[in-house]
Amino acid sequence: MIPILLAALVVVASIIVHLGAMFLLVELDHKIPPITLRNHRWRLLLSMPLVTLLMIFAHLIEVALWAGIYVWEGTIVKPHDAFYFAFVNYTTLGYGDILPATHSRLMAPITAADGILMFGWTTAILIQTVSLHLRYEEHRHRQ
Structure with missing residues (x-):
């Protein structure tokens, strides 16, 4: 029972890390000079690598927590070995070359479920970033 409670705490911590990264992205977005429709492609060119790297960093923190x-x-x-094992489970690769102690085997699939959810959230953030930029591009072409 204790491993499952610990796993639940790590899932909550992962959510907090992801929220923090998302809030940081919003903050950084406000610091980028206001866009004009002519330079919006440059803004996308700058923001996509930034968003991607920040979210990868958030995932690395979450794996480190696990x-x-x-x-x-x-x-x-x-x-x-723990970082490797956590990463393999978090990404759902599941190589099986390192096995957990018997008393806490249920933590591995919870790690995988957490990774799936966090990668889904990251995907949504990346799609939203591109979507916002495409809306501006569409608006530009209508003018």
Whole structure:
């Protein structure tokens, strides 16, 4: 029962990390000089790599949280193995070359479920970023 509660806490922490990254993106967007319709493509060219890198960084933090719980719980002993194991599960690769301790096996599929949800959220953020820019482009062509 304890591993499942710990996993639930990491899922909540992942949500908080993702929210923080999203709020940071909004903040950074306000700091980019106001757009004119003529330079909007440059804004997209700048914002997509920024959004992508920031969200990848958020995912790395989330994987590190999982790795920390795996080490703390005794599921995986070595920190680098725990990070690798967490990453393989978070991305749903599931190689199976490192196996968790028996008492906390349920944490691995929860890690995978968390990764699926967070990658879905990231995909939505990337689609929204492109969508906003395409709307501006469409508006520009109508004028």
